[in-house]
Amino acid sequence: MLDGVSRVILSANFHIKHDPVSDIVNYQLIGYTYSAVNVICSVPLSCPPLFLSANFWFPCCHLYRICCQPINSANVSGASSTASDDAVPQPVVLIDQDSDHDATIVQLSFGDRLGALLDTMKALKDLGLDVTKGSVATHSAVIETKFHIMRLGRKVEDPDMIEKIRLTIINNLLQYHPESSEKLAMGEVFGIKPPEEKVDVDVATHVIVQDDGPERSMLDIETADRPGLLLEITKIIADVNINVGSAEIDTEGLVAKDKFHVSYRGAKLDSTLSQVLVNCLRYYLRRPETDEDSY
Missing domain, CATH: 3.30.70 (Alpha-Beta Plaits)
Structure with a gap:
């Protein structure tokens, strides 16, 4: 029952923590779906034994505190940004x-x-x-x-x-x-707080080209992330007249790790063209830090 209206719970997610010293099991309802509406909620709830795996049964639990609102990125599992x-x-x-x-x-x-x-x-x-x-x-x-x-x-x-x-x-x-x-x-x-650790673009930048079959090569790039980085990379690749077939763009914290399937006139890159591409990318990706230091 919610706001005087009966709701059918379609699915629910729990965080379960077991204290081996006191042998107490803590259940935390982190979200459930009812009437096709997702909510994060911590409400008074009595639940039957919850079957978790072939060997574990947990007893009835009671959860407290009423707090229901729509889920978005601010409302994280179990708690907000607390x-x-x-x-x-x-x-x-x-x-x-x-x-x-x-x-x-x-x-x-x-x-x-x-x-x-x-x-x-x-x-x-x-x-x-x-x-x-x-x-x-x-x-x-x-x-x-x-x-x-x-x-x-x-x-x-x-x-x-x-x-x-x-x-x-x-x-x-x-x-x-x-x-x-x-x-x-x-x-x-x-952001409200700048990164405590800065990435040295010269140290962090790695560019590798490897064969990925007779018709394409794999270009791996790892460098310090910054806004507009992907556009810079694709422009450099295009300037060398190399085609991009597909890509995987991976931002891991302060570092960008990107992969591109590339080809030249329908074939993989030869060693000379691969080296030209690597040299161009290394130069342009490291250049922003070099330019700042030169003033």
């Missing part, structure tokens, strides 16, 4: 252009602090994009949220739009989880 005493996890934004032929896959994680990301989906829709499918999975206490995104019924292929997607997601993360600013390069300008 986990200030905990170490801030590393935010990861992955844009995958290779796994799905028809859609761009965006994967986002920030430890266990993300909710249903309704605000992020709205921001992507405001870019003229359609979120066709979504999923949430937990791996080693890290919640990974995936969106399948299309534009006009097709995969997003415009590098400018892909960079807008990346920056939009990071901006939303900074807005609803301000503690993430100390782990993101854009936290330097837009």
Whole structure:
């Protein structure tokens, strides 16, 4: 019963913690779905024995405190951004252009602090994009949220739009989880707290080209992240007359780790062209720091 109206609980998620000393099991209801509406809620609740695995049964539990509101990035699993005493996890934004032929896959994680990301989906829709499918999975206490995104019924292929997607997601993360600013390069300008550790662009920049079959090569780039980085990389690749077939754009905290399937006139890059591409990328990716130091 909620606000005098009976609701059918369709699904629920719990955090369960067992204290081996006192033998007390603590249950925490972190969210449930009723009438096709997602809420985060901690309400008086009596639940029957909860079957967790083939060997474990837990007794009846009672949860207290009433607090119901729509889920978004500000409302994290179990609590909002109140986990200030905990170490801030590393935010990861992955844009995958290779796994799905028809859609761009965006994967986002920030430890266990993300909710249903309704605000992020709205921001992507405001870019003229359609979120066709979504999923949430937990791996080693890290919640990974995936969106399948299309534009006009097709995969997003415009590098400018892909960079807008990346920056939009990071901006939303900074807005609803301000503690993430100390782990993101854009936290330097837009966050409440700049990163404590700075990435040395000369040390962090690695560019490798490897064969990936007779028709394409794999370009791996790792460098310090910054706004507009993807556009810089794609422009450099285009200036060398190399084609990009697909890409995986991975932002891990302060570092960008990107992969591109590239080719030249329908074939993999030869050793000479590979070296030209590597040298160009290394020069331009390291140049911003060099220019600043020269003044």
